[in-house]
Each structure stands twice: as structure tokens, then as C-alpha cells.
Amino acid sequence: MAEKRRKESEQLKQRIESSAHIKKAIPVPPISIAEQKENQLHDGYEEVKDRFVQQIEPIRDKYGVRWVKCERCGKIAADGEFGAYGGANHVNLGVCSDCYKKR
Numbered sequence: 001m002a003e004k005r006r007k008e009s010e011q012l013k014q015r016i017e018s019s020a021h022i023k024k025a026i027p028v029p030p031i032s033i034a035e036q037k038e039n040q041l042h043d044g045y046e047e048v049k050d051r052f053v054q055q056i057e058p059i060r061d062k063y064g065v066r067w068v069k070c071e072r073c074g075k076i077a078a079d080g081e082f083g084a085y086g087g088a089n090h091v092n093l094g095v096c097s098d099c100y101k102k103r
Contacts, residue, residue: 040063040065041065041078043061043062043063044061044062044063044065044067044078045061045067045076047061047062048060048061048067048076049076052069052076052092052093054092055089055090055091055092055093056091057091058086058091058092059092065078065079066078066079067079067092068082068085068086068092068093068094069092069093069094070082070093070094070095070096070099071090071093071094071095072095072096072099073096073098073099075096075098077096079094081096081097082094082096082097082100083095083096083097083099083100083101084100
């Protein structure tokens with residue numbers, strides 16, 4: 001009986017070591033900074049896209065990024081992509097860089 005348990009224990013140990021070896025053999029590519037930033041912007045957009053009904057408080061996502069909606073084309077983007085934004089009664093609205101260049 002003890003011999004049987006010893007063999008089972010040894011087999012289990014070998015399976016664990018084998019699976020650990022296989023996991024080590026499969027490299028997991030790291031996420032680039034650009035991909036992290038893109039994922040963060042996507043998450044932020046999803047978080048704020050339905051919050052543009054109020055124009056009193058600036059809209060920020062969980063990462064602290066301020067979001068603005070273009071008054072001309074309706075694009076929602078981070079504030080760095082806008083030529084102008086803010087002001088009385090439209091703090092979360094502005095004109096995106098593309099529309100700003102077209103004026």
C-alpha cells in the first residue's frame with residue numbers, strides 16, 4: 001500500500017514538473033508601452049462615452065485623462081487632440097484638431 005502511494009506521488013510530481021517545463025517553454029510576449037497606452041485610451045473611452053450629458057464638471061476617466069466631445073463632428077477624444085475646448089456651459093465640448101484646422 002505504501003509502495004502504491006509512493007509511486008502515485010512520484011508520478012504526480014513528474015506531471016507537475018513536466019507542465020511547469022512546458023509553461024516555461026512558451027514565451028509570453030510583453031505588452032509594449034504603445035499597446036498599454038492604446039488599451040488605456042480604449043478603456044477610458046468606454047468609461048466616459050455616455051457621460052457627455054452634463055457640462056458642469058470636466059469628464060475624466062479612472063486614469064485621470066480628461067475627455068472632450070467635438071461640437072462639430074461629434075468625435076470624443078482625450079483633451080490633447082483638441083484645438084480648443086471648454087468654457088461656460090460647455091466645459092466638456094470643444095473643437096477637435098481636424099475640425100479646428102478646417103475653419
